[in-house]
Amino acid sequence: xxxxxxxxxxxxxxxxxxxxxxxxxxxxxxxxxxxxxxxxxxxxxxxxxxxxxxxxxxxxxxxxxxxxxxxxxxxxxxxxxxxxxxxxxxxxxxxxxxxxxxxxxxxxxxxxxxxxxxxxxxxxxxxxxxxxxxxxxxxxxxxxxxxxxxxxxxxxxxxxxxxxxxxxxxxxxxxxxxxxxxxxxxxxxxxxxxxxxxxxxxxxxxxxxxxxxxxxxxxxxxxxxxxxxxxxxxxxxxxxxxxxxxxxxxxxxxxxxxxxxxxxxxxxxxxxxxxxxxxxxxxxxxxxxxxxxxxxxxxxxxxxxxxxxxxxxxxxxxxxxxxxxxxxxxxxxxxxxxxxx
Numbered sequence: 001x002x003x004x005x006x007x008x009x010x011x012x013x014x015x016x017x018x019x020x021x022x023x024x025x026x027x028x029x030x031x032x033x034x035x036x037x038x039x040x041x042x043x044x045x046x047x048x049x050x051x052x053x054x055x056x057x058x059x060x061x062x063x064x065x066x067x068x069x070x071x072x073x074x075x076x077x078x079x080x081x082x083x084x085x086x087x088x089x090x091x092x093x094x095x096x097x098x099x100x101x102x103x104x105x106x107x108x109x110x111x112x113x114x115x116x117x118x119x120x121x122x123x124x125x126x127x128x129x130x131x132x133x134x135x136x137x138x139x140x141x142x143x144x145x146x147x148x149x150x151x152x153x154x155x156x157x158x159x160x161x162x163x164x165x166x167x168x169x170x171x172x173x174x175x176x177x178x179x180x181x182x183x184x185x186x187x188x189x190x191x192x193x194x195x196x197x198x199x200x201x202x203x204x205x206x207x208x209x210x211x212x213x214x215x216x217x218x219x220x221x222x223x224x225x226x227x228x229x230x231x232x233x234x235x236x237x238x239x240x241x242x243x244x245x246x247x248x249x250x251x252x253x254x255x256x257x258x259x260x261x262x263x264x265x266x267x268x269x270x271x272x273x274x275x276x277x278x279x280x281x282x283x284x285x286x287x288x289x290x291x292x293x294x295x296x297x298x299x300x301x302x303x304x305x306x307x308x309x310x311x312x313x314x315x316x317x318x319x320x321x322x323x324x325x326x327x328x329x330x331x332x333x334x335x336x337x338x339x340x341x
Contacts, residue, residue, distance in 0.1 A: 034182060038175045046174050048287055050246050053181040054239045055283035059267045060192050060276065061235025066265075067274035068196055069228045070208030072125065075132030077261035078139040079109045079233040081252075083240025085143065088158040088250045089151050098163045098245060102184065105241035106234045113233020117226035136261045140252040157251025160244055181242050188235060193276055195231070204228055259290075270312050272321025281320040285312075 038046050058080060065071050083105035090096045090104065116135065123131055143152050152158070165176035195201055206214040207221050215221050244250050254260075263286045271282025293304035316323045 031186075038178045043174050046178055047246065048291075050174075050178045050181050051243075052280075052283045052287050053178070053185045054243045054246060055264075055267065055286055056279050057185055057188055057239035057242070058236050058264055059271060059279035059282045060189060061232040061239070062264050063268045063273065063275070063279055064192060064196065064204070064235070065228055065232035067268060067278075068201060068208065069204040069225065071120075071225065071229065072129040073132045073229075073232070074129050074257075074261050074265065075135035076232070076236050076264050077136045077255050077257060078132075079113060079236040080240040080243070080260060080264075081139050081143065081250075081255035082112060083109050083237030084244040084250045084255070085152060085158075085240075086237070087241035087244040088160055091160055092153075092158050093151065099180070102238055102241045106238040109237025109240070110230045110234035112237075114226050114230030116233070117229030120229065121222050121225055133257070133261075136257045140255055143252040143255075153251070155252065157249055157254070160248045160250070162248050163245065177246060181246070184238060184242060188238065189276065189279075192235070196276065200224075266309065270309065270316075270319055272319030275319065275321035275325075277324075278319050278321035285320075 037049055041049060058076065062073060062076050065073055086105040086108050087098070087101040090101045091098060096104070120128055120131055142148075144155055145152075146154065162173045162177065163180075164173050165171040169176065171179070196204070203214065203219050203224050206217070206219060207224055211221055247254070267282030267286045268278065269282075270285050271280070272278025289308050290301065290305055293308060294301040297304045318326070
């Protein structure tokens with residue numbers, strides 16, 4: 001009874017607004033914070049915030065594939081590398097402006113993901129995961145191949161110049177790059193939301209949950225799986241191109257299977273698999289938790305990181321987004337109970 005009484009103010013507040021109004025208010029608050037954030041951070045912390053935006057795009061793409069379509073991928077580090085190298089090579093070898101390299105990186109990864117998805121249709125579950133694992137492991141070695149060293153820079157990689165703010169905007173290069181990444185993140189999340197809330201999203205989930213029933217209902221499972229793989233790779237390629245601009249450098253070792261592809265998988269699980277907002281939470285986790293683990297123990301940072309993950313999974317088995325959803329439902333029940341009294 002005491003718990004119910006103390007929860008009544010929160011329940012009453014929750015009852016005053018509908019769920020959609022709460023979501024709208026929360027979205028506006030997040031956008032305001034995102035726009036104000038770069039003006040109060042140091043260069044290093046602004047770099048971290050920009051990386052969170054980049055990782056959020058990757059995790060959204062991977063969540064579309066794994067969380068909503070049920071295809072397990074351990075190879076998205078490869079598409080991340082393809083996107084990054086597309087931007088780096090175009091900037092280093094051609095006169096293409098930096099902003100035009102990002103859609104090109106996404107288009108190339110869309111094609112690569114779709115083509116990879118076609119033969120992968122014969123594989124499911126752990127076998128598909130193993131195939132994508134092989135792709136992720138092979139990609140850094142391919143980038144080191146001497147025949148392509150003129151373009152990829154070989155083991156030395158490629159150095160990129162950070163773009164300046166256009167049109168005399170009163171922003172330094174770090175602030176402009178943050179807003180440039182934000183300008184890609186927001187539309188991609190809108191695209192992802194509309195995609196998953198529409199007929200295509202329902203078909204993806206149907207294939208994930210009951211592939212045989214989905215095929216019986218007339219859903220072209222082969223085409224949907226290939227297209228989902230391509231769209232997921234496209235998101236990751238765009239993020240890879242942005243990461244090249246942010247880091248100002250690409251090299252094969254930057255895209256090793258561990259920690260790149262593993263971190264992406266960790267991000268969608270901890271953030272909340274099958275959740276759009278989980279991509280943001282997961283991006284924050286994979287950007288900041290390794291740094292905190294390194295500060296706690298210089299000798300064994302990955303051991304500390306592993307302990308963090310165990311605690312996260314024990315406390316939040318459905319991820320951060322799942323925990324927030326559960327708390328929202330609890331508040332809704334309390335609000336209904338308050339109205340009933």
